[in-house]
Amino acid sequence: MIEVLYFAWVRERIGIPREKVETSATTVMDLVEELRVREERYAMAFSDLSALRVALDQELGEFDAPLSGVREVAFFPPMTGG
Amino acid sequence: MTVRIQEEEFDPGTEISGFCRGRRDIGAVVTFTGIVRDVKDTLNHMRIEHYPGMTEAALGKIEAEAVERWDLGDSLVIHRYGDMKPGDLIMMVATAAPHRADAFAAAEFLMDYLKSRAPFWKKEITQSGEAWVDATEADEAALDRWSS
Numbered sequence: 001m002i003e004v005l006y007f008a009w010v011r012e013r014i015g016i017p018r019e020k021v022e023t024s025a026t027t028v029m030d031l032v033e034e035l036r037v038r039e040e041r042y043a044m045a046f047s048d049l050s051a052l053r054v055a056l057d058q059e060l061g062e063f064d065a066p067l068s069g070v071r072e073v074a075f076f077p078p079m080t081g082g
Numbered sequence: 083m084t085v086r087i088q089e090e091e092f093d094p095g096t097e098i099s100g101f102c103r104g105r106r107d108i109g110a111v112v113t114f115t116g117i118v119r120d121v122k123d124t125l126n127h128m129r130i131e132h133y134p135g136m137t138e139a140a141l142g143k144i145e146a147e148a149v150e151r152w153d154l155g156d157s158l159v160i161h162r163y164g165d166m167k168p169g170d171l172i173m174m175v176a177t178a179a180p181h182r183a184d185a186f187a188a189a190e191f192l193m194d195y196l197k198s199r200a201p202f203w204k205k206e207i208t209q210s211g212e213a214w215v216d217a218t219e220a221d222e223a224a225l226d227r228w229s230s
Contacts, residue, residue: 007133008203009214055201058136074133074201078217081132081161081202082116082173082193 002031002067006045007076010052013045028054028063031073045075053078083149083157085141087132089164094174101158102178108155110182112189114175120168124208130163130172133201137161144195148177151191152184159192161202194224 005018025031032049035042046052054061055074067073086092094115102108118128141159148154154177161173175192179185204215 005133007201008131008205055133055136058133058139060140060199074136076133076201077203077214078222079198079201080204080215080217080221081130081200082197 002070003072004031004035005072005074007074009077010045010075014041023067025067027067028056028061028065028073031067032063051077083142083145084159085138085145086158086160087134087137087141088160088162091162092160092171092174094171097158097160097174098176101176102156105155105178107180108178109180110185111176111178112182112185113177114189114193116172116174118166118168118170118172124210125168126207126209127165127167128172129165129205129207131203131205132161132163136201140200141196144192144199147195148188148191152179152188153181154179154184154188157188157192159196161196161200163202191228194221194228197221198225 002021002023003018004021006014011017023031023034025034032046036046049063053076054063056065056070057072094113098111098113102111145157145159148157156178158176166172175189177185177188198217198221206213206215
């Protein structure tokens, strides 16, 4: 079970800020594929991965990163702080 | 090293006068304040969202990196989230060092990293609708000068 979080327009497209996902995905990319086929809103949110960033347990990571031991995955657009 | 993420306003004067007060080893304090601007005169307000937990961790890491690179006595980062109007303060950075060169450089470094490595997202709400602010290539390119 992984806690999946969405921020900014990713959250708006999917319609929820977070959810628990029962998954056997071994990498972030596998998880993305599982989410994409769920519903149109997920497919929309994940249509262009170059426009997305991912954090694993609150640290920036890569889409090919393994999910073993990871409790929290977050998807969001490039950050715009400051 | 202090990081504060908050919804409420802050007073930079109060922050600066309290920062490093009483220290005998500090010769320079540099501060930067970020303000909501309305370039096209259409902005109603700006909304900033963040990732609680990761925000503090990311900023702590950036500050620790600054301490490793420069001779710093202390640093302070305050960043707001929630709704802000044009002219409102968004954030501030302060750095203190024995010498000004370190304080200036560390403040720029903190700002450059904070803009594209701390999980904040800005949305502009205007009279005609709302839109997320896009990250710029210039923001990303600004990080390159520190990667040596």
